[in-house]
Amino acid sequence: MRLYKAPEHIKGLGDESYHAMQLACLQTRLRRSTTIIALPDILADRINALNNESFHSYRTDIGLYLSDTDNAQDIALPVLYRRVDIPTHYYACTCFDSLAGLYGALTHTIMYLLNRQDVWHVSGHPPQVLWKANHLELRIPLIG
Structure with missing residues (x-):
């Protein structure tokens, strides 16, 4: 789901029940998933903040991270969600x-x-935050 708010203004991030609000009927199929957010604006805004000390991030995509082993390709998702x-x-x-x-x-x-x-550079794809068992993990996609 896309929310037009910065992550610090969204209550409930990382709580599986919030990320999967309309997916209660699929709870058993999605039990191994990891809560995740993607931040399409944060990278460009952070670079600008390093230059001129202003920062605005407005879009936050929330959902569940499903690995290939979750085998969830055949799940019909509610309208608010997209795969x-x-x-x-x-x-x-x-x-x-x-x-x-x-x-x-x-x-x-x-x-x-x-x-x-290095041969690795920031790709420009949205950074992601995953809620792991004991910590949060920021992932910044790279290209070589």
Whole structure:
């Protein structure tokens, strides 16, 4: 689902019941999924914030991350949801403790990538945050 709010203004992120609000009938099929958000605007806005100290992020896509082993391709989703097949990427991953640390983790990861003389570069695809058992994981898609 797409919400036109920055993640810090959305109550319930990471709570599986919030991410799958209209999917109660599919609870057993989706039990192994991981809660996730994708942030289409955050990367460009973070780069601008590094340059001029202003930051605005308005779109947050919330849902469930389904790995290939979840075998959920045949599930009919409610209207509010859409299935997005994310192509295979390499990711720069950073772990952090709470959503309050998102912007610091993003800035740290971008600065780390900018200072490396590497074949990997930020692809421009939306960064993602996954709620793991003991931490949150920021994934920034890369291209080589």
